[in-house]
Every structure is written in structure tokens, then in C-alpha cells.
Amino acid sequence: MPAAALQSHPSVLLPPRLTQKSGMMHLLFLLAVALSCHGCPDRCLCSSQTVKCQNQDLDEIPHSLPNNTKILFVTGNNISRISVDSFPTGLKLLTDLYLSGNEMESVGAMVFDNMPNLVRLDLSNNKIETFSERAIPDDNKLQVLNLSSVLQHGNLSMLKVLDLLFNLINLSLQNSSIISIQNGTLKVPPLRDLDLRDNSLRYMPTTTLAEFSLKPSLHIWLAGNPWRCDCFVEEMLLWLKNSTQVIDMQNLTCADPEALRRQPLLQVESSQLKCVGDMEGVLETSYVFLGLVLALIGVIFLLVLYLNRKGIKRWMYNIRDACRDHMEGYHYRYEINSDPRLANLSINSDV
Numbered sequence: 001m002p003a004a005a006l007q008s009h010p011s012v013l014l015p016p017r018l019t020q021k022s023g024m025m026h027l028l029f030l031l032a033v034a035l036s037c038h039g040c041p042d043r044c045l046c047s048s049q050t051v052k053c054q055n056q057d058l059d060e061i062p063h064s065l066p067n068n069t070k071i072l073f074v075t076g077n078n079i080s081r082i083s084v085d086s087f088p089t090g091l092k093l094l095t096d097l098y099l100s101g102n103e104m105e106s107v108g109a110m111v112f113d114n115m116p117n118l119v120r121l122d123l124s125n126n127k128i129e130t131f132s133e134r135a136i137p138d139d140n141k142l143q144v145l146n147l148s149s150v151l152q153h154g155n156l157s158m159l160k161v162l163d164l165l166f167n168l169i170n171l172s173l174q175n176s177s178i179i180s181i182q183n184g185t186l187k188v189p190p191l192r193d194l195d196l197r198d199n200s201l202r203y204m205p206t207t208t209l210a211e212f213s214l215k216p217s218l219h220i221w222l223a224g225n226p227w228r229c230d231c232f233v234e235e236m237l238l239w240l241k242n243s244t245q246v247i248d249m250q251n252l253t254c255a256d257p258e259a260l261r262r263q264p265l266l267q268v269e270s271s272q273l274k275c276v277g278d279m280e281g282v283l284e285t286s287y288v289f290l291g292l293v294l295a296l297i298g299v300i301f302l303l304v305l306y307l308n309r310k311g312i313k314r315w316m317y318n319i320r321d322a323c324r325d326h327m328e329g330y331h332y333r334y335e336i337n338s339d340p341r342l343a344n345l346s347i348n349s350d351v
């Protein structure tokens with residue numbers, strides 16, 4: 001403002017007032033210096049170009065940060081949201097921004113527009129529910145993004161912002177309840193390190209594996225996921241054994257089924273990977289079914305016998321009587337045959 005005032009008054013440029021002008025310039029210069037290195041914000045520590053405002057219960061980003069700040073820590077505070085107003089002044093030299101552990105729920109549009117040279121951004125240990133697609137400008141230089149313990153419900157589609165990070169080489173999505181990585185979720189081209197540890201992955205779709213294979217320089221961390229070791233994991237197992245991309249593949253373990261629990265995935269044989277619906281399972285269930293049917297038939301048979309016991313008894317008596325009559329007939333004939341007189345008689349009569 002004062003500079004504009006000077007120019008709009010030609011009289012100020014007259015020789016007698018020269019000293020006054022230089023004095024004013026001096027004042028302006030002092031003001032500029034004061035503005036550029038205005039002291040360290042309250043509750044922060046500044047040393048060279050690093051500013052640390054840690055564990056101070058701050059509920060917003062301190063304003064009036066030195067404009068030559070290179071590394072900024074605002075961690076362990078209570079900042080529930082950041083928006084375009086959080087960084088109102090240019091921080092052209094800022095390369096590293098750490099905002100871990102702030103109970104942060106929302107990241108608004110254009111938050112990082114005032115820091116064109118940002119390379120490392122750490123938003124870990126927050127509870128982000130909304131993350132604006134336009135939070136980070138298109139022409140960013142971001143290379144390392146830490147989103148570990150950030151997502152509550154593993155909703156990766158919330159992170160559309162990832163599609164615009166054309167320089168990203170290091171992405172951590174650790175401990176974020178992620179259930180699946182579909183093909184095309186992680187388009188970021190130059191990605192080199194992808195940390196997916198401690199999520200809720202049970203399978204990795206074949207198309208995603210193929211997509212990973214197309215980026216041979218990509219390294220992936222996958223331990224701490226509850227892999228389900230049934231027939232559907234077989235494809236992934238083959239891929240794992242033939243790939244050098246998964247750095248911690250020795251540490252992957254099965255969570256399911258019970259028989260394979262905590263078994264290292266790499267030590268599971270293909271023959272152990274079974275699915276309900278496999279031939280063996282079908283046979284097993286059909287044997288059980290057959291057994292049940294036979295048991296049921298047996299029970300019905302016994303029941304019929306029991307209900308009809310009188311008839312059966314009578315029938316048995318009848319049979320017994322019939323037998324007795326028959327036997328008596330035999331007995332009688334035997335007695336006749338064994339009587340010698342009758343035998344002689346019969347012999348004589350035969351003759």
C-alpha cells in the first residue's frame with residue numbers, strides 16, 4: 001500500500017524529499033524481513049527451516065508459519081479438519097509435511113495448493129472420512145504418501161485423489177481395513193513401494209495380480225492380512241512363488257480354514273487348498289445323507305414291527321401251531337415205524 005501511495009504522488013520523487021524516500025524504503029524492507037522471518041508460532045519449536053508443533057492440543061494449524069519452512073511437523077494434536085484456510089500463505093520451500101495423529105476427519109479441497117514443492121506427506125493415524133478429490137493440486141511433486149491407519153472402513157474409493165499423484169513412488173495404506181484391491185484401484189504409474197500390511201485382505205483378484213506383474217519395479221508388503229487358504233487362493237500362491245515383488249512373502253499366513261490357521265502361505269500345498277463344493281466335499285455330504293436315510297428306514301421298520309406286535313404274535317403262534325401239528329404227524333408216523341410188530345406187518349404186507 002505505501003509503495004502505491006509513493007508512486008501516485010510524483011512530489012515524493014523530488015530531490016529534497018529523497019532522504020525521506022530512502023527512509024521509507026528502509027522501513028518497508030524491515031517490515032518485509034519481519035514478515036518473512038516472523039517469529040516461531042506459539043507452541044512451536046523452530047530450528048533452521050524445520051518447525052515442530054507437536055502434542056500441543058492445537059485444534060488448528062498454526063498460522064503465520066515462517067514462509068521459508070522446509071519441514072513442518074504438526075503431529076499429535078487435535079485438528080479435526082484441514083481446509084483451504086489451514087495454510088493461507090505460500091510455503092514455497094516446504095517439502096515435508098507431517099500431520100500424523102490429529103484425530104483428523106476431513107481433508108478439504110485445495111488444502112495443499114500453497115505448497116507446490118511438497119514431496120512427503122504423512123497423514124497417518126487419523127480417522128479420515130472425507131478426502132477431497134481436489135485436495136492436492138494436479139501439478140504436484142508428491143512422492144511419498146503415508147496413509148497408514150487412516151481409513152476406518154477400508155473404502156479405497158474414497159481416495160480418488162490417488163489418481164492424480166503422477167509422481168508418487170511410495171504409498172502406505174497399512175492398517176486400514178482394506179478388503180480388496182480391484183484392478184485399476186491403484187493407477188499411480190511410477191509406484192515403487194506399496195505397503196498393504198495389516199489390512200483385511202482375504203484374496204487378491206487375478207486381474208490385480210496381473211496388473212502388479214505389469215509393474216516389475218513395484219514392491220509390495222502384504223503380511224498381517226487374514227488370507228483365506230481355500231481353492232480361490234491357489235492363483236495367488238502360484239503368483240507368489242513365481243514373483244519377487246512381494247517383499248514379505250515369507251510372512252504371509254492363513255487365517256482360514258481352521259486346519260491351516262497360522263500356516264505360512266508359501267508352505268501350503270495345492271492339494272490342501274479345498275473349497276466346499278469340491279468333489280470330496282460333495283461325496284462326504286452324500287455319505288452322511290445316505291446314512292441318515294438308512295437310519296430313518298430302520299426306525300420306521302422297527303416302528304411298524306412294534307405297532308403290529310399283536311398280529312405278529314398271532315402269526316408266530318399260527319406258525320408254531322402249524323409246525324407242532326406237522327411235527328406231531330411225524331412223531332406219530334415215527335412211532336408206527338418203530339413198532340417191530342407193525343414193521344413186520346408192513347414188511348409182510350410189502351411182500
Ligand SMILES: *[C@@H]1O[C@H](CO)[C@@H](O)[C@H](O)[C@H]1NC(C)=O
Pocket residue numbers: 032035036067068092093
Ligand atoms: C518470504 O516473504 C518475503 C516477503 O513477504 C519474501 O521477500 C521472501 O522471498 C519470501 N520467502 C520465500 C522463501 O518465499
Ligand SMILES: *[C@@H]1O[C@H](CO)[C@@H](O)[C@H](O)[C@H]1NC(C)=O
Pocket residue numbers: 057059078080
Ligand atoms: C478435541 O477437539 C474436540 C472438538 O473438536 C473436543 O471436543 C475434544 O475435547 C478435544 N480433545 C482434546 C483431547 O482436547
Ligand SMILES: *[C@@H]1O[C@H](CO)[C@@H](O)[C@H](O)[C@H]1NC(C)=O
Pocket residue numbers: 100124125146147148170172
Ligand atoms: C507411516 O506412518 C506410520 C505411523 O505413523 C509409521 O509407522 C510408518 O513408518 C510410516 N511409513 C513411512 C513409509 O513413512
Ligand SMILES: *[C@@H]1O[C@H](CO)[C@@H](O)[C@H](O)[C@H]1NC(C)=O
Pocket residue numbers: 149152175
Ligand atoms: C490400527 O488402526 C487402529 C484404528 O483403526 C488403531 O487403534 C491401531 O493402533 C492401529 N494399529 C497399528 C499397528 O498401527
Ligand SMILES: *[C@@H]1O[C@H](CO)[C@@H](O)[C@H](O)[C@H]1NC(C)=O
Pocket residue numbers: 153155157158
Ligand atoms: C466409499 O466412498 C465413496 C466415495 O466417498 C462413497 O460414494 C461410497 O458410498 C463409500 N462406500 C461405503 C461402503 O462406505
Ligand SMILES: *[C@@H]1O[C@H](CO)[C@@H](O)[C@H](O)[C@H]1NC(C)=O
Pocket residue numbers: 144170171172193195
Ligand atoms: C518407502 O517405503 C518403504 C516401505 O514402507 C520404506 O522402507 C522406505 O523407507 C520408504 N522410502 C521413503 C523415501 O520414504
Ligand SMILES: *[C@@H]1O[C@H](CO)[C@@H](O)[C@H](O)[C@H]1NC(C)=O
Pocket residue numbers: 183184206207208210211
Ligand atoms: C486392468 O485394468 C486396466 C484398465 O483399468 C486394463 O488395461 C488391464 O488390461 C486390466 N488388467 C487385467 C489383467 O485385466
Ligand SMILES: *[C@@H]1O[C@H](CO)[C@@H](O)[C@H](O)[C@H]1NC(C)=O
Pocket residue numbers: 238239242243
Ligand atoms: C513366472 O514369471 C515370469 C516372469 O517373472 C513369467 O514370464 C512367467 O510367465 C511366470 N510363470 C507363471 C506360471 O506365472
Ligand SMILES: *[C@@H]1O[C@H](CO)[C@@H](O)[C@H](O)[C@H]1NC(C)=O
Pocket residue numbers: 247248249250251
Ligand atoms: C517377517 O516377520 C518377522 C517377525 O515379525 C520380521 O522380523 C521380518 O522383518 C519380517 N520380514 C519381512 C520381509 O518383512
